[in-house]
Amino acid sequence: MRKIIDGHVHISRWHPLPWTDPLTGNTRLERGMLIGGNGVPRRSLPSYFVDSCYPVDSLIATLDENGVEKAAIMAHLDSEICETAFEAQSKYPDRLMAAISFAPKAENVEKLDYWCDKGIRLLKFEMRGMEETFPGTTVETPELAALINAADRRGMTLTIDPSPASFPCYRPDCMKTMIEKHPDLKVVICHLGLPYKGIQNDADVYAKWKDMVFLAKNPNVYLDVTAIPDLFVEENFPYRSAMDLFHLVYDEVGPKKFIWGTDIPGTFRTATYYQMIQAFERLDFLSESDKDDLFYNNAEHVYFEHTK
Numbered sequence: 001m002r003k004i005i006d007g008h009v010h011i012s013r014w015h016p017l018p019w020t021d022p023l024t025g026n027t028r029l030e031r032g033m034l035i036g037g038n039g040v041p042r043r044s045l046p047s048y049f050v051d052s053c054y055p056v057d058s059l060i061a062t063l064d065e066n067g068v069e070k071a072a073i074m075a076h077l078d079s080e081i082c083e084t085a086f087e088a089q090s091k092y093p094d095r096l097m098a099a100i101s102f103a104p105k106a107e108n109v110e111k112l113d114y115w116c117d118k119g120i121r122l123l124k125f126e127m128r129g130m131e132e133t134f135p136g137t138t139v140e141t142p143e144l145a146a147l148i149n150a151a152d153r154r155g156m157t158l159t160i161d162p163s164p165a166s167f168p169c170y171r172p173d174c175m176k177t178m179i180e181k182h183p184d185l186k187v188v189i190c191h192l193g194l195p196y197k198g199i200q201n202d203a204d205v206y207a208k209w210k211d212m213v214f215l216a217k218n219p220n221v222y223l224d225v226t227a228i229p230d231l232f233v234e235e236n237f238p239y240r241s242a243m244d245l246f247h248l249v250y251d252e253v254g255p256k257k258f259i260w261g262t263d264i265p266g267t268f269r270t271a272t273y274y275q276m277i278q279a280f281e282r283l284d285f286l287s288e289s290d291k292d293d294l295f296y297n298n299a300e301h302v303y304f305e306h307t308k
């Protein structure tokens with residue numbers, strides 16, 4: 001039985017619905033619906049999530065059911081993310097590491113230190129959500145750069161969702177500059193750099209995507225291979241063109257750079273947990289030891305081993 005860490009999951013607390021987050025203005029509705037920045041309701045969870053939440057005990061039940069030892073809980077920017085992360089990690093300290101996130105504001109460096117003192121070691125930024133709430137922000141924006149400096153100083157791991165590859169806020173150039181400034185900071189780029197089916201046909205986007213994922217040639221940079229069912233929803237299991245793109249990056253950066261994960265619960269809209277394991281487990285270009293790295297060892301190193 002292969003040991004597994006899920007390197008990318010989310011949780012959300014219960015609220016009476018509808019509930020509007022005071023930081024982002026997003027409104028959570030019943031049965032997995034969400035009203036985001038553009039005012040249009042969209043599905044964020046399957047409809048059987050009647051109260052549109054996924055507390056940490058539900059996550060642990062999912063991990064147990066699927067034989068998964070540990071998980072790294074990721075963060076969307078929201079008003080209670082630090083408290084949610086701390087509660088989850090404190091309740092299951094042997095199984096969970098949890099990320100915090102902040103708005104790009106100078107005073108948040110102090111808050112980062114506060115939560116780091118309490119044991120939090122992961123910092124996450126989602127550049128698409130950041131763009132919706134704080135337009136024009138990149139990893140080089142001074143307020144965000146200050147938070148990244150602080151994460152480096154405290155020996156945290158930084159995880160970046162760089163936004164879909166075709167979006168203007170997708171900035172491999174800014175990521176490169178930030179990464180070169182922080183050679184000791186472990187950086188994870190999410191979702192295999194967010195490609196889509198047929199990306200090879202859009203020359204400019206494909207070039208930007210390759211610039212993004214090949215940042216993993218830097219010794220301190222990793223890629224998570226999560227949310228493939230969402231990104232390749234029209235293709236369906238086993239996501240053959242996504243796996244071809246994964247193969248291409250694997251040949252360039254080697255087996256030590258990938259972290260498997262699911263991005264549940266949102267991905268339960270389009271795939272089962274078993275399918276998300278099997279999409280990678282069945283790849284014949286990976287050796288057994290490559291799969292141990294992908295499913296466990298790399299995540300253990302990046303998300304669960306911190307020297308400070």
Ligand SMILES: [Zn+2]
Pocket residue numbers: 008009010074263
């Ligand atoms: Zn995610």
